[in-house]
Amino acid sequence: MLSKELIDQLSNFTLLYxxxxxxxxxxxxxxxxxxxxxxxxxxxxxxxYKIYTEQKPDLIITDIRMPKMDGIELIEKIRQTNSKVRVIIFSAYTDLDYMLKAAELHLVKYIIKPVNEEKLVDALESFLNSYEGTKIYTLIPQWLFDEGRSTIKGPEEEFILTKKETKFLKLLLKKHRIITYEEMENLIWTHEHIMTQNALRLFIKNFRKKLPPNILKNVQGIGYQLVI
Structure with a gap:
């Protein structure tokens, strides 16, 4: 059985099998x-491949020998535009040519069938470990902030953050307190721009659209904090 800790971590990710x-x-x-x-x-x-282009899953687990397009061809095609999506191959074939081709595709794991529980857990742990060195925060369940990619991924949509939004969210997460207007002006706005009330209002309005509902709280006259 998969451990509760492993399941909790994997519950933030989507899979194409x-x-x-x-x-x-x-x-x-x-x-x-x-x-x-x-x-x-x-x-x-x-x-x-059609599902991949529409859904953009976090992890792809694929067999190799299949009709119409095999697993190697599938991953080669995906790798033409995406070098980062994680891939695990489950295959009954130990053919050296296949394995050499697979080695060039930056896989998380190449697992020889039959797949037992030990192999499965090892592959999934390797998938999670592949994110080490990249900061990924769970804002609330099913909402992830990927600091390296400057994105927020919700249940239905992924949002790309601006440089200011990324800086602000990192500040909110790392300080775990109210971020004052003065800090925002000094740390997020550049010296070339003045943080006017209109500019701040527009910034916050656009930023809220990319966040889970009601997690950014305005503390009147002081600044903002996350409620998570």
Whole structure:
């Protein structure tokens, strides 16, 4: 069984699982349906690529030999535009040519079938460990702030933060207190710009649209703080 700690961590991420054998596909879905925030299933590489472009999952787990487009071709195609999405390969094949090609695709893991619990846990832990060195914060359940990419990912949408918004959110998270108007002017606004009331009002209005509802609190006459 997956540990509660592992499940809690994985619940922030979305998965695309690609497998042409229906029985295996359904079994893995049953294991993962209460683990990941969202799961997308595909029966071949062609279908998987379409889902990938629409859903942008955090993790892709794929077989290699499949009809229409195999797993290697799928990942090669994705890697043309995305070098960072995490990929795990489950494969029954130990063919050296496949493994050499796979090694060039920056995988999290290449797992030889059959996949048992130990291999599965090891692969998922490797996926989580691949984020080490990048700061990812859970604002509230299903809302993540990725400091390295300057994005906030919610249940339905991902938001790209401006430089000012990223600085402000980092400040709010790291100080764990009210950030005063004076601090905002000195640390977030550059010397070339003055933090007018209108500029601040517009900044906060746009920033709130990218946050979970009601977590940014205005402390009248002082500044702002996060309520999380």
């Amino acid at each position: 690609v497998e042409d054998e229906e029985g295996i596909r359904n079994n893995i879905f049953e294991i993962f349906q209460d683990v990941f925030k969202e799961i997308h299933l595909a029966k071949n590489g062609e279908e998987a």
